[in-house]
Each structure stands twice: as structure tokens, then as C-alpha cells.
Amino acid sequence: MGRKANWSEKPKSGPGRKARKQPAPSFPGMIGSGPGGGGGGISKHRKKKQFGGPGGKKRSSYPQNDGRKLKPGQPYRKSNESKKSSKPIDKKVTRNVRDASDSEEDEEEKQVMGSNSEGDEGMSDNEPTMETGSGSEDGSDDEAMQDDFSGSDGEAPDSGLEDGDQNGDGQKDEDKDDKLTKWHKLANINGSSDDADKIDFPEGQEPTFDVQVVVDRIKDVISTLLDFKTRREEGRSRSEYISLLTSDLCQYYGYNEYLMERIMQVFPLGELQDALDAADAPRPMTIRTNTLKCRRRELAQALIARGVNLDPVGKWSKVGLVVYSSQVPVGATPEYLAGHYMIQGAASFLPVMALGPQENERILDMCAAPGGKSTHIAALMKNTGTLLANEFNKDRAKALIGNFHRMGVKNSVICSYDGRKLPEVMKGFDRVLLDAPCSGSGVISKDSSTKTQRDAIDIQRTNTKQKELIMAAIDCLDATSQTGGYLVYSTCSILPEENEEVVALALRKRNVKLVPTGLDFGTPGFVNFQGKRFHPTMNLTRRFYPHSHNMDGFFVAKFKKFSNSNPVVKVDDEEEEEAEGSGEQE
């Protein structure tokens, strides 16, 4: 639970990466010096380059050197020598600029009228929709044009100019650079209205590295998809738009394609960008008062005296505090060491609140480390009854020992079993909390490697493990318990594979039913998802998202076990279960 993390307020080192200014674009002398190299022509041309151009290759503001020089399959390189080598051909080049922009203007008009025509340059340059996507056509154009600028062979030379320093690490850049925005505005004004809506599909091999292009295109595609009937381009199918959007979002946010596709299925398009943006931003730090040792008001006073700026977390919790800023490390104050509070995300309160532990019960926490939720349970039990905290990983179990003792939990037993074996060890619990290991797709701000590391196999594995764990958890429950018989299943993932599907399996294979979680906010779980129909009571489960609830992505489902016997399953079901069981053993 980040006990070792450095919670101290970090001084801001700069304006923040989202506010980073883009350096002013520099222009090679030749354009300015060229006869009548006016803004209008260039901006229009630039727009063309950004939104069009063959093969989605690197766009450049060098008209004479746009993508045509790059053959399909030719490696993309930013080379200084190509820049240098382009200089000696000044005159030729500027003449060509004129040519190109003129022909483009013609082209544009014609395009508005719906007729497409002529001109090698125009064709390859401006009419990506005309392209069949085959490299050969581009290639032939390239060949044809190559002679003109033989000096600057091979590369878009200004690659470093306006986007060289942004694209390197794929950083998100919502820059408000004057000149660039002016360019874009100009481009939009000059461009025909038809063209403004038009989305250019990069059909070649190489993706564009210009962040601004990608950002604009994401917006355009999303707005098109939201109003598909009227805004679509003739002959383009929805799937084409979707795949373009996927690849652009992957590039912009740094996800791998699989995870992005899954996330796109979870969120409606209108929310998608909000959700992705919010997933990257860290959530506010929250602390939970340890009611075994002190009260929230006393704790708040003590911390304020130490220079911590905090507030209650909200009406829904009586023990939570949000820390806005602090002059001291919140994870190392004497109050922390004395166990007066625990640092844990606001979302981590939810499963325990849903579980609603009572005094003198037997409660099991199956995946307990580092102990934030377990100590919360113990606090609600007021150190009575029995709390069995299980953690498979022995190293993480050490954190559990530390936290339990620090927080003064005395009614606990900590053990280190594989959760799937627990029913063989002990049964008859009144309540079970299963905070299952998951892909972590809800807590990307804590571990951004999730974005790139999770693929279909990982999800499949966690899914299998979760299914086995939830079966074991239900088996540990005692349905005849006077006060309980409840299971809370939670994950810090937003993918339905790890949530609704697991819940659905539990509903099928065991005598459990879903009951309201008792949390008065959160989005209901999916009843239908991607053509799958889950049990209608699935809307009793709760999902939490960073962008709508300002807490980590989370899923909470509460079950009540109504019979200790298992439902009679049909033969084919049983076979299926066998297959599931033997599918992915780890």
C-alpha cells in the first residue's frame, strides 16, 4: 500500500508535461526566400500534408519532400544529411512548391465538386481516399517524382522541425504553440468544409509521428463515429474508422492494441477520451483512520498540526481523509508509525464497506497483502471474532505482518496458502472478501507498464485464476451463518472478462445470488456486453471509474450464499467445468 513510496509533495519541476510548449517551428531559408512563398499557400499545403499524403508517411512542411520520396518499405530515418543535401537544389525546389500548391488548389476545388482528376502530384498527394492502399501505386509515383529532387533523395528532411522533439517518447502534447495553431486555423479556414470533416486514413505501413495530427484525427474520428450516419465518408465502413481510432489511441496513450480494444468496448465513445486521460492522472492520496486507535477528528487535528492539508473524503465514508498537500511525508509521521491511519486508495474502502463485517464473526480475506482492506475489516470488527488473512506471496505477507501489528489488529491469523486450496484448510466463514489478483487495468496511473504488458494471454490467465479463486471463496462460506454468508468479489480492473464473467460463472456453478452492495454510487455492472448476456441481477454489481468517480477503476460485487450444496449441473456443463479447471493451471 505504498508504505515505502515517497508521499512527500514533490516540487513542481516545470509547467507540467501537458503544458509543455512546443518550440517555434523553424523554416528553412528556401521557403521564405522563394518567390511569393506566402502563408496561404503554405498553410494549405501543410494541411494537405497533415491530413493527406500517401501512405500515412511522415508528413513534412517541405512540400517538395513529402512522403513521396519515401518508398514503401524504405526505413524511416531522421537524417541531418538529407537536410543538408536538400539545400543545393533551392531553385528547383521552390518552383516545385508553387507547382504543387497550385495543383492542389485545383485539386481541392475539383474534389468539392466531386470529380477527381489528373496530375501525378495531385493524385498521390491529396487524394488518399483514392488510393487503394497498395504500395505499388505510391511506389510508382515516388519513382516518377524522384528525378525532380534527386539531391534530397530518400527522406522527409524536416522531420525534426516541428515535431522532432515531441514524438520521440510518444509524449502527449496538447501544445498551444502560436504558429502551429495558426497554421491549423488557417488550414481549416482555407480548406473546404467538406475537407475539414474529412479524415484521412493512413493506408501505408508507417504511422505518422506527428502528435497534433493524431490528436486532431482522434477527435474527428470520434465525432464522426458519434454521428455516423451523417458524417461518414461514403464507402467507409465503421470498422475502418474504429481500427483507425484504435491505432491512433494506442499511439497517443501508449497502450497496446489488445488492451485498447478492450477498453474501447467498456466505455462509450463519448467518454472514452475522458476515461483514458483520467486513467493516466494519479488519484488524490487518501488515508483511512484506524478506528481501533483513534478518531478521525483527532487524527485530522494531529496531521493539520504537522502541516498536512486534508479534508474528509466524502459523505460516503466516516473514516476517510483526502490529503491535498503535505509538508511532511505522510507515510512516515509518528501518527502513521503509531498506526493511527493507513494510506490506501479511496476505491479500497469500497469492498470492505460492501462486505459490512460484524463483530464476533469469522471473516476471511483471501488475497490480503498489503493489508489495507484487512485492517479495515479488523477495525470494523473491533478486534473481536476471527480474521483469517491469507496471502500467497510470502514476501508480501511480511508487509501484512507489519501493517497488522502497526494498526493493532489482534484478532487475526495470517497464513500463506494458495487461495484455491483454502477450502481444504478451513471452511465455515461468515464473510469472505476476495480482492482478486487482476490485470490492474483500473489502476494504470499507479503502474503504467500495464498499458503495454497485458495481452490476451494475461487476461485469460488472470480470468482463470479468478474463477478458481471465486469458487474456493464460495466454498469457504457458510450459508447457514446467522449473520452472514456473504462474499464480496472485487478487482481493480475494468475489463468485463475479469469481473462480470467471473461473477456470471459463480452464479452458474454455485448456490449464490447477487445482492445490493450497499454502495450508493458507482455505475451498475454490465448486463449485456458485446453480445454476451449476463444474469439480469448483474446490475447490482458496481463499477467505479477514474473519470466519473475520481477513484481508481474498481469493480465490486456482493454475493449471498443461500445453500451449502452446489447446484446440480448438467453433464455438458460439468464437462465444461472440467475443461475450465484443467485449462490453465499455474
Add this chain to the structure above:
Amino acid sequence: MRPLTEEETRLFFEKLAKYIGENIKVLIDRPDGPFCFRLHKERVYYVSEEIMKKAGNISRDNLVCLGTCLGKFTKTKKFRLHITALDYMAPYAQAKMWLKPNAEQQFLYGHNVMKSGLGRISENTVKYSGVVVYSMNDIPLGFGTAAKSTTECRHTDPGTIVCFHQADIGEYIRSEDTLT
């Protein structure tokens, strides 16, 4: 997991008596049901019998911890109190010291207590007896051994050590892995 042998019980109680003296019997006769001391992997755990019975299901290898760990037997068969025992020692401590706020930090980093940092000290503290160290707002910070008796403390100069450090709650962060 097993009960302490006679020899172990003697060693353990001797050590505990240094800090809480007669109050040991409060730990044994509790109003809220019987509690017991159990030895597991050379550690002494203090736990209610009810929980102890339930923990009996768990195999030795898989049992990590139960109840509260009070300390461990060293390889030379001496008993060593852990900081985790503080919860039980602080309420029953016979000798106490209170630290000034600026000395708190020093103690939490594992240093001895100087006279200059001493805010208050309980009367009749005997030299070399166990003391529980508090902050001025009564948060128990750890425990140690009194290097000076109460009267000696009064007449000594600010630089001298009045309490030898034994354990402090800073260990929850400093040495989490070796806590118990």
C-alpha cells in the same frame, strides 16, 4: 506452534517483568476470554485461545503469524522483545519517559535518548529497568532501558544518555522484513 516450555516461560516472563512488572497477570487473566502464549518458529505470539484453536488447522509452513508477536528467542536462547509487543506493554508499563517533539524524530531513527530530549520521566524509575518511551502527546514510540535513575537524571548534563534504545515504531518502516 506449541506452548512455551518451562524454561522458555521463565526467560520470557523475566524479560517481560522488566517492563510491566506485576502487570503480567493482567495479560494472563483477561476479562474477555482466555489468552495464551504460543511459540511458532522461535517467535512468541500472544493470542486468544479461540483464535489459537482455529489457527491449529493451518500447517506449520503456511502459518505466518497469529495474534500479536511479542518477541523471539535468539539463537543463544535469550528472549528479545519486538516492537510489535508495544501495544501490550504501553498500557501496563511501570516506568515511562516522554520525549520532547524535537527528540521524537531522533528516537524514531533508532538513537538513544539524551537528557536534552527528555520531557518527563515517571518517578521511581530504577537504573537499567525497562522503560516505555512516549511522545509528549502520549503516543507510545518504543521502549528502551533507563541509563539513569530518575534522581540521577535530574542532576546530569544535557548531553548524557538517559535511555538506551531497544525498539521503536520507526522499525515498521526501517526493517519491515525482519519485524518478527
